Amino acid sequence: MARYTGPTSKIARKFNDPIFGACKELKKKNYPPGQHGKNRRRKQSEYAVQLAAKQKAKYTYGVLEKQFRNLYKKASSKPGITGTILLQLLEARLDNTVYRLGLAPTRRAARQLVSHKHITVNGSIVNIPSFSLKVGDIVSVKGKSQALKVVQESVSGRQRSAYPWLEWDSDKFAGKFLTYPERDEIPENLQEQLIVELYSK
Numbered sequence: 001m002a003r004y005t006g007p008t009s010k011i012a013r014k015f016n017d018p019i020f021g022a023c024k025e026l027k028k029k030n031y032p033p034g035q036h037g038k039n040r041r042r043k044q045s046e047y048a049v050q051l052a053a054k055q056k057a058k059y060t061y062g063v064l065e066k067q068f069r070n071l072y073k074k075a076s077s078k079p080g081i082t083g084t085i086l087l088q089l090l091e092a093r094l095d096n097t098v099y100r101l102g103l104a105p106t107r108r109a110a111r112q113l114v115s116h117k118h119i120t121v122n123g124s125i126v127n128i129p130s131f132s133l134k135v136g137d138i139v140s141v142k143g144k145s146q147a148l149k150v151v152q153e154s155v156s157g158r159q160r161s162a163y164p165w166l167e168w169d170s171d172k173f174a175g176k177f178l179t180y181p182e183r184d185e186i187p188e189n190l191q192e193q194l195i196v197e198l199y200s201k
Contacts, residue, residue: 083195094121094128139176
């Protein structure tokens, strides 16, 4: 399965945002990476700004270019605001939902749980991180996998955020995908309109 495996701290510094989770490097060096990071003051072109917005969204959700473009095509074919629908489709990914439910500390860890067959959807094992959930789907941790250290530490140690489009049942280690989130419910600092402008050219 293709995915980004490069350094995460450099990407976080590039966008000045801890998009992969807590980043010590970002706190120590809050400027872009590279030899001229501190002195980079050149005004960016409109295209560069739009491209950066797309790249940030891709890295945030762990999606490669082909997948991202396909999601955009799907979003643009639906009625409504294309940028918001794009983010809703990204939020509906199985790996992202596992992360949102607090079963993994990062999206990368959530993707690993899914690909290693620790996660079920409606009672059936699904090992495709990009699997798109539908309203009403139940996401849970497979019986024996509930004892995994990463799951136990994440569930007990992470302060759970309440996402109105998800419902969590701690007794069953399961969550329900209630609906697609509204834009103001999605906490990521992304500029989806710039992505739409980029792909519309």
